[in-house]
Structures are given as structure tokens and as C-alpha cells.
Amino acid sequence: MKHKQQKKAPLPRLYLISSGDENADIGTLLLNQLHLLPRSHPCIIQIREKKLTAKKLLILAQQAQAIELPEGTLLLMNERVDLAIAASLDGVHLPENACSVKTMRGIAPGLIYGCSIHSPSALRIAEESGAEYLLFGPVFDTPSKRKYGAPQGLEKLGAICRQTSLPVFALGGVNQKNALLCMAEGAYGIATLSLFRDSARFAQTIEELYLLLNP
């Protein structure tokens, strides 16, 4: 219980999802950018690399874990609770079609769990299961999600935020120009994947977003 209390410190408001582009060259992109994180800006980092085998994902997670990250930064693994335990990460992010938080907390109670939701019904399930935060999206148009149809929009983001007391991170096409619109709808923070694609501007973009989200 004590351990859990510690983790109840407020979550960082900036949530970064790894590019998904890592291949045989294990995680050079992610690891380089973790080194570039501004010291005073904790954020949530989700390792989500569908192209890597479990063996390589574990090595990447262990290497990420070994980097000295800004205080308060949380390292999460996408879906694989086993890899999160093996690499001593802080938590796991569960997609909508993954096992429930409740089931996974049964095998790893000390971790932080968050869920992707795309509808009010998924919100109920995630809440009842014990999720600690939610990712909702895509809020704006984003190339990677076009195949799933039109974006959800700010209005639906607002509706979700009003229905829950859990922190909601807005995901999908969120940038420096529209981040505050999400916050005005009640989002707790913003999540982005595209940040990992531009190494040259990475630190500066984090700086800008951090100032917007933590006035």
C-alpha cells in the first residue's frame, strides 16, 4: 500500500508514445530522445514498438530504464505486463482489446495502469476495472489514424472528460497550437507520438508543450 501511495503523486501532463519505427537497430531513436528530455520536465513515456520481438522489446525497456530520466518521469510498456515487470518499468498502457486492468493488476499490483478508450462505454469498463488514467483519441486529424475514419473532435473529448474524474490525455494530432483547446475541454494533459519523429526539434517542442500545460 505504501508503494502505491507514492505513485499517487500527480501524473505528468505530457505523455509521449514511442514512434513505433524501431526495427532491428534496437531503439536507437527512443533511447537518443530519452537522453534529450529536459531535466526539469517529467513526462510519461510509453514504449510502443509493435515491430520488435519480445526479446528486443525487453532489451529496449531495460536500456530505457537504465537512463537517468527527469524526476517524476514514468516509463510504461504498451500491453506487455510481463516485459514491464522484467524491466522494472513503472506501469503498463492497455489498448482497448487488451486484458483488463483488474486482471493484470492481479499479477502485478505495484504498476500504474492506463487504458485507451474510444467511446463512453469503454470509459465505463476502464473505470470499473481500475484504470488510473485514460488516453482518448484521435481528437484531431492524424495521418496514422485516418484509416479508422474521422477524428473524434474536441466536443467528444469534452464529453468524456466531464463523465470521469480520471485524468484524460488527449491524443491524435495534438500540437502546440491546439493543446490549450484540449485543456479547455477538461483534458488533464496531452499525448503525442509524432514528437519522436523529429529529433532536431524534440527538446524544444517538449519545452513549448510543457509551458503550455504547466502554466
Next chain:
Amino acid sequence: MMPSSPFLCVITDDALCPVSLAEQVLTGGASMIQLRHKNASGSQLFSWAVEIRKRCKPYHALCIINDRVDIAMASHADGVHLGQQDMPAEAARKILGNNSIIGVSASSLGEAMQAEKDGADYIGFGHIFPTVSKKKEYAPLGTETLRKAADGLSLPIVAIGGIDLENAASIISSGASGIAVISAVIRASDPSFAAHQLVCAIKKNRS
């Protein structure tokens, strides 16, 4: 605890419902079911694992989950089967403890010895014969290599790859503790009967 030798392990296939396949081959005498489905979602795998485990219990058969150590734990399965690209056995053992079974795929004597060192409970060794179930980049190992592995290892070997009714007995006489099959049962019109015939073939060999 591993099933007593010789035994049949059936690996589920993406084309069939794993639960109904498990049900059928268990009545045919399979002692181990490995749930392997590379494209299924986590929640789908978990519910299959729970159902298969339930069906294994009355037969004292083992329910083993491919790759996903977390799903194995959550479903209270008997263990995991790890490929060379999955989590290393050593890391899995730390999470699972000593009561779970860990199997490791090996396609050479070197990989098999490493798996033994890493704390595996059995070795999935193959492919022994040419196989249609999985695309392979190397030639079949053959029963001679299987015999060498059986002589060199203290762990039970579950041989895999192209095993059918005709060659099953030669696998056991080459030193394997069990056979693992996919095609030999899923391509049969009656998987339960196909499993039964395979079990008879390997048990006959013992006498």
C-alpha cells in the same frame, strides 16, 4: 510437472478455434496444449487461455501459453513456451517462479544447451522433418540430430516439425519424451481421432 513420457502436445493454429481444438484433442489423449495465436488480441488470448485451462484440468493435461508470460500468469496456465525471439527463459523464470513450466524452442544443440542453462523445463526441438505449418529458413534436423540432443541434454525433449502417424514412433525411439504437432491434427477431418492415433503410435513404441 511434465507429463509422463511418451506424450502428445498439440499446438493450436490460427485457422481453428483453439478452445474447440483443445477439447477435441484432449479427448483423443493429448497431454499438453500450447495456445499459440500470433494475431489474437490480449483479451481474446486471455479468455481462450482460461477456457483451455479449464478443459485441461479433468485430463490432468497441461495448458501452456506461447510467448505471453503475463497471459499465462493471469489465466493460471501451467506454463509458457518461449521461442528464440521471445523473452529469455531466465527473465521468465524470475517472474513465474519455480512452479510454472517453461519450454524453449531450439533448432540446434547449442540453443538447446543454452535453454537448459537458462532454467527451461523442456526443449521444443525441431523441425525434425519438413513441415508445412511454418516457413523455415533451415533444413530439417532429422532424427540423428534429435538423438544427439537427447543424449546431450538432461531435459525432456518435445520434438516438432512434420511429425505424423508414420514417423511418430521413430521420434520417441530417437530419445524424445514427446511429440508436438499442428498439421497432423488440424488437417485431419477428426482431430480427436487423429490425436488418439498419434498417442497409440508413440505408446506402442515403448514396449
